[in-house]
Amino acid sequence: MLTRFFTQQSNITQKSFRNVINLNINFNYSLSGLNKIRKLNFNNSKREEYSLKKETTVLHYSTSSKPIDKNHIQSLRKCWSCNDTIKSHKEFFCPICNKVQPPLEQFDIFYLFDIEPTFHIDQKDLSHRFKQLQRQLHPDLFEQSSDIEKQHSKQLSTSLNAAYNILRSPLQRAEYLLEQNGYSITDLNDVDEDLLAEVLEVRELIDDAQSNDELVNISNENKEKINQAINELEQLFSQQQYKKAQDKVVYLRYLTRIQEEIHYLIK
Ligand SMILES: [Zn+2]
Known part of the structure; x- marks a missing residue:
């Protein structure tokens, strides 16, 4: 399952997004297969489970090389409901009709949380920002809304969780920053x-x-x-x-x- 944060609008070329992070996260993370493993002995079966667990975990995000150009993404979208212009990719709601907006598929997770793209981040502050965003976007808040709004809130909320997890993890945050600065994290064959x-x-x-x-x-x-x-x-x-x-x-x-x-x- 590919999670899309922002659904790219048809009138925007791929090139115009070159400075924006493309985050594809595969949530195909299932432990159900583990139940089928026969218990051999305590450690061996646990090791087997662990290696299986590793194989079923795929977290992938590919990025372009430069940090997001904030001016570049102004006026990129139109509201799906009233056609008004959405001026920032951080605006989740239309300023006119207040409908929740579909996610773009490319975004900068630091920009999303409105923090500097640095490795050192204040985890308390990040958690606070995350909760504030979830307070606006949690699917429970859209129970009375139309199906399309429910769907948008679900996608936004899921991707927000994924972005939060990347920023919380020192390893994933570092990998993300490297990719953001043009350093591949996948083609490393020369291990010291x-x-x-x-x-x-x-x-x-x-x-x-x-x-x-x-x-x-x-x-x-x-x-x-x-x-x-x-x-x-x-x-x-x-x-x-x-x-x-x-x-x-x-x-x-x-x-x-x-x-x-x-x-x-x-x-
Ligand atoms: Zn609108």
């Missing part, structure tokens, strides 16, 4: 050997762990590395050192996977 050795070592520790306590210890150490990597990313992004940030993101990605795996095993 030291990094690989470190990751393999931790994997071995996880495999050899005999108890939850041991796993918790590995997890705590890994968490420290994650925090360290996040701090370094804050520095690198603030200095616009994207190439170095890209390497650090690869590292953070490994650490995050390890953390998820341990979390799954010690549940």
Whole structure:
């Protein structure tokens, strides 16, 4: 299922959106297949479940290279109901008839939340902004509305959740920022050997762990590395050192996977 935040209007060329982020999120995330797995033994079956879970999780967003040009998106849309002009892609309601508007398929998630496109963000403030937006867009508010309004509010609300999750996750936020600045996060074949050795070592520790306590210890150490990597990313992004940030993101990605795996095993 492809989630579309904003449905692109027919009179707008693709090119005119070149500075706008295109976010395609695949929510095809299902654990139902996990129930079919036979329990072999505690750890093995859990590991199997985990690798299956990973395979069924697809989160993909592709972006163009530059931050959004806010002037560029003025007057892009007409209200589907009264044909009045919607001046900003952040306006969810028509200023004249107040009908909820269909989502565009391309947008900048920082702009959506009205925050600066930086790696370091105030999570409390973000949460506050998210709740404010949801207070306007939650599908429950449209129970008495027409089907088309219900549909728009559902799409907006779903995509808002997805955008919020990206901004909340340091890894996804970093990946998003890299793509926004023209650095691919998908074509990274050259993995640093030291990094690989470190990751393999931790994997071995996880495999050899005999108890939850041991796993918790590995997890705590890994968490420290994650925090360290996040701090370094804050520095690198603030200095616009994207190439170095890209390497650090690869590292953070490994650490995050390890953390998820341990979390799954010690549940
Ligand atoms: Zn209208």
